[in-house]
Amino acid sequence: MHTVSANGANIPALGFGTFRMPGDEIRSVLPKAIDLGFRHIDTAQIYGNEAEVGQVIAASGVPRHEIFLTTKVWVDKFAARDFSASVDESLRKLKTDHVDLLLLHWPQSDVPLAERMDSLNAVKTAGKVKHIGISNFNIAMMNEAASLSDAPIATNQVEYHPYLDQSKLLEAARARGISLTAYYLMADGRVPKDPLLQDIAARHGKTAAQVVLRWAVQQDGVIALSKTATESRLKENFDVFDFALSADEMQAIHALAKPDGRIVNPGHLRPPHWD
Numbered sequence: 001m002h003t004v005s006a007n008g009a010n011i012p013a014l015g016f017g018t019f020r021m022p023g024d025e026i027r028s029v030l031p032k033a034i035d036l037g038f039r040h041i042d043t044a045q046i047y048g049n050e051a052e053v054g055q056v057i058a059a060s061g062v063p064r065h066e067i068f069l070t071t072k073v074w075v076d077k078f079a080a081r082d083f084s085a086s087v088d089e090s091l092r093k094l095k096t097d098h099v100d101l102l103l104l105h106w107p108q109s110d111v112p113l114a115e116r117m118d119s120l121n122a123v124k125t126a127g128k129v130k131h132i133g134i135s136n137f138n139i140a141m142m143n144e145a146a147s148l149s150d151a152p153i154a155t156n157q158v159e160y161h162p163y164l165d166q167s168k169l170l171e172a173a174r175a176r177g178i179s180l181t182a183y184y185l186m187a188d189g190r191v192p193k194d195p196l197l198q199d200i201a202a203r204h205g206k207t208a209a210q211v212v213l214r215w216a217v218q219q220d221g222v223i224a225l226s227k228t229a230t231e232s233r234l235k236e237n238f239d240v241f242d243f244a245l246s247a248d249e250m251q252a253i254h255a256l257a258k259p260d261g262r263i264v265n266p267g268h269l270r271p272p273h274w275d
Contacts (some may be wrong), residue, residue: 001039002241004223006179007152009101009131012068013217014240015040017183017225018049025229026052032231034060034067036238042157042181042225044072044105045090054094064096072105072135072157075269079111083119087128102129103157104145106269107137117148124151133157133181136264138271139172146176155223157181162197162212162253163190163261168275174221181223182216188263196252204243209233213240215253 002013016038018026026049030041034056043053050071057067071094077086091097102123104116120132134145135157146153156173160166160182173180186209191197197208204211216224217240226237245253262274 001037002217004179004221006154006221007131007177009154009179011101011155011179011181011223012038012040013223014038014213014238015042015068015070015181015223015225017227018043018047018053019183019227021047021049021227021229023049023052026056029229029231029234030056031060033234033238034062036234038234038238039066040068040070040223042070043094044074044103045077045086046072046074046105050090050093054096058095068100069094069096070101070103071099072103074105075109078104078109078116078119080115080119083116084123084126084128087123091128098127099129101131101133101154103133103135103155104137105135106266107134107141107271108269113141113144114148117145121150133178135181136270138273139169139275141271142169142172142178143176146178153178155179155181157183157225159184159262159264160216160222161185161187161191161261161263162194162215162256163187163258164263165254165257165261167254170219170221172275179221179223181225183225184263185212185216185224185226187261194256196256200245200249200252204245206240206243207236210236210240211245212253213237214243214245215250217241218245218250
């Protein structure tokens with residue numbers, strides 16, 4: 001598996017995302033994903049499926065050190081008095097003594113960012129997490145978080161797909177050695193139906209979804225989260241390392257970006273502005 005190196009973290013470039021996957025789907029699909037070769041698994045406190053993710057990993061027979069496991073602290077646990085206990089609860093559910101990456105899930109909070117970063121650093125120092133990161137941060141807040149942290153930030157997990165230009169954020173992240181982890185790569189189902197992506201896919205004997213996953217991981221410092229509850233699509237999502245897109249194809253996909261391309265934009269959680 002191709003990996004992305006980011007501030008000391010070696011992160012598998014293709015991850016299995018579990019957003020909006022209830023426990024029964026996790027128990028059904030995740031074992032097959034692990035059997036297929038997925039070694040990067042992404043969950044979060046707010047997803048409500050950490051316990052099932054933990055059960056599947058524990059029963060998989062794959063040594064814990066071979067799995068790169070990410071979870072995220074929800075905004076209601078950002079205060080220092082709640083933060084560490086919430087991580088302990090996540091570890092209990094995940095049946096592990098550490099996660100490989102712990103993220104602040106969204107940037108907007110009444111809790112000062114310095115306090116949040118101190119809490120992230122404290123659980124890292126305690127050995128409960130190997131690497132720390134953020135999610136849905138804009139450039140200014142990403143830079144502020146990095147400046148407030150003793151430990152380097154490994155990733156900023158953000159919405160990322162062909163219809164949303166994240167080039168400024170990616171450039172700023174690269175300057176600090178931070179990776180971007182891409183979620184919503186299928187853009188709520190738009191990707192498989194896109195004529196340009198279908199055309200590029202036909203040239204390679206692939207699907208439009210595979211083309212976009214490849215487009216993501218072919219960019220320096222970008223990690224792709226794939227997600228499916230359909231067993232037949234698991235192998236499709238995994239098989240993106242046996243072909244490469246040309247420079248012209250990469251640029252054509254980038255050119256699909258629109259000013260109104262953002263899909264995930266909750267007013268009570270997002271940063272004050274997007275880049």
